Amino acid sequence: MDSKNYHEDLSHIRSMMERSSRFISLSGLSGVFAGLAALIGAGYVYFIFQREGIDYLDGDRNFFGPALVRELVLVGTVILLTAVLSGYIFTANKSKKKGQKIWDSTTKRLLLTFAVPLVTGGVFCLALLFHHLFVWVAPATLIFYGIALVSAERYTLTDIKYLGYCQIILGLISIFFLGWGLIFWTIGFGILHIVYGLIMHKKYK
Template identity: 70%
Template sequence: MDLKNYHEDLSHIRSMMERSSRFISLSGLSGVAAGVVALLGAGYAYYAMESKKVSYINGAGLTFTPDLVQELVFTGLVVLVMAVFCGYIFTANKSKKKGLKIWDATTKRLLVTFAVPLAAGGIFCSALIFHHLIVWVAPTTLVFYGLGLISAERYTLPDVKYLGYCEVALGLFSLFFLGWGLVFWSVGFGVLHIVYGLIMHRKYK
């Protein structure tokens, strides 16, 4: 009986330590929602390019008009905002069900760690757009996003790093197929998010 209580106490202490050091309320459904939003955004981006007679599949030697670039950047920002909003809603609901705070010291550390690679990637992509190297943007976003996930794993679910590894590998691979950047972007931000989100939802529901 004492041995049973001892193991229960250890489990309770381990759970308390995990809650204090890691943000464990991240919802798998937020990944699914982000993936769906990304696929919708990619579909609109493809439609926008085709409507302006820009065939993205042709390769690196493409000409993007300023209007098209602005539309694509705006589409990307909308996708980002919607994905973050959906992620917040699902994660907040999960935190509420578990009786956990969604905003604490661990959450702050998580966001800072995740934001540094994203900010660097955003500036790098801005420079690529400034120099009209548009086809390099999709691989770059995948690589920096993956690095952000790998860095953030320290303060959240350990499975996040595997998604990060996949994003980085996909981004590096897509560097050799620049004309297919939108396809790789759709796979990385769309399909991988949906698959990862479903796996995490089943594992941590």
Template identity: 80%
Template sequence: MDSKNYHEDLSHIRSMMERSSRFISLSGLSGVFAGIAAITGAIYVYFILLGEGINYFDADMKIYSPTVIKELVIVGVVVLLVAILSGYIFTAHKSKKKGLKIWDATTERLLITFSLPLVAGGIFCLALLFHNLFVWVAPTTLIFYGIALVCAERYTLTDIKYLGYCQISLGLISSFVLGWGLLFWALGFGFLHIVYGFIMHKKYK
């Protein structure tokens, strides 16, 4: 009997330590919705290009006008905002359901660790746009986002690092086949997010 209570106490202590050191309320559904938003954005961009007389899947060199570039940036920002909003809504709902605080010292450390690579990558992407190196934007966003996920693993679910490795790998591959960034972007931010989100939802629901 004492042995049973001892193991239960240890289990309880480990659970408390896990809760205090990791943000464990991330919702898998937020990943699914982020992926859907990314794929929707990629499809919208495809039709924007068609409207400009550019068939993305042609092998010809693609030259984008400043107006098209502006629209692409706007679409990217909208997709990002939708992903952040859906992530907050689903995560807040899950935290409330589990009786956990959505904001504490661990959440703060998670956001700082996650944001540093994203901010650095965002500034680097602005530099690429400034120098008209548009083909490098998609690989760069995938690589820096993957790095951010791997760094964030320390303060949240360890599974997130595998998504990060996949994003980094896609970004590196994309850097060798420039001109197909939209496709790799849809695969990374869209398809991988949806697959990861469903896996996490099933595993931690």
């Protein structure tokens, strides 16, 4: 009996230590919503291609001019802001239900660890756009985003690193298929996010 209580106490202490060192209220639904936003954005981008007379799937005109790229960057920015806002809302609601603070020292460390590779990748992508190396943007965003997820795993759910690994691998594969960034971007930010979000929602609901 004493041995059983001893193990229960250890489990309780371990759980408290994990809660103090990890932000564990990330919502799986935020991943689903982010994925849906990415799919809607990809559909809109395809509409833009059709409007410009570009048959994207034909593969003959997968290299675009600066004006079109600027419009695509604007669409991507809107999708990013939508995903971030929805992620905050879903996560805040989950934290509130669990009686946990959404903003503490652990959250700050999480954001810092996540932001360093993400901001680095963002600056790198801006440099690619500046030099008109547009076809490299999609692989770069996937790779740096994946690195950011793997880095953030230290302060949140360990499962997030697997999403990061998938993003990195997908980004590396896309390097060998330059000009097809929309397809890989849709898979990475759309489909993978939805699959990951559904798994996490079922696992931690």
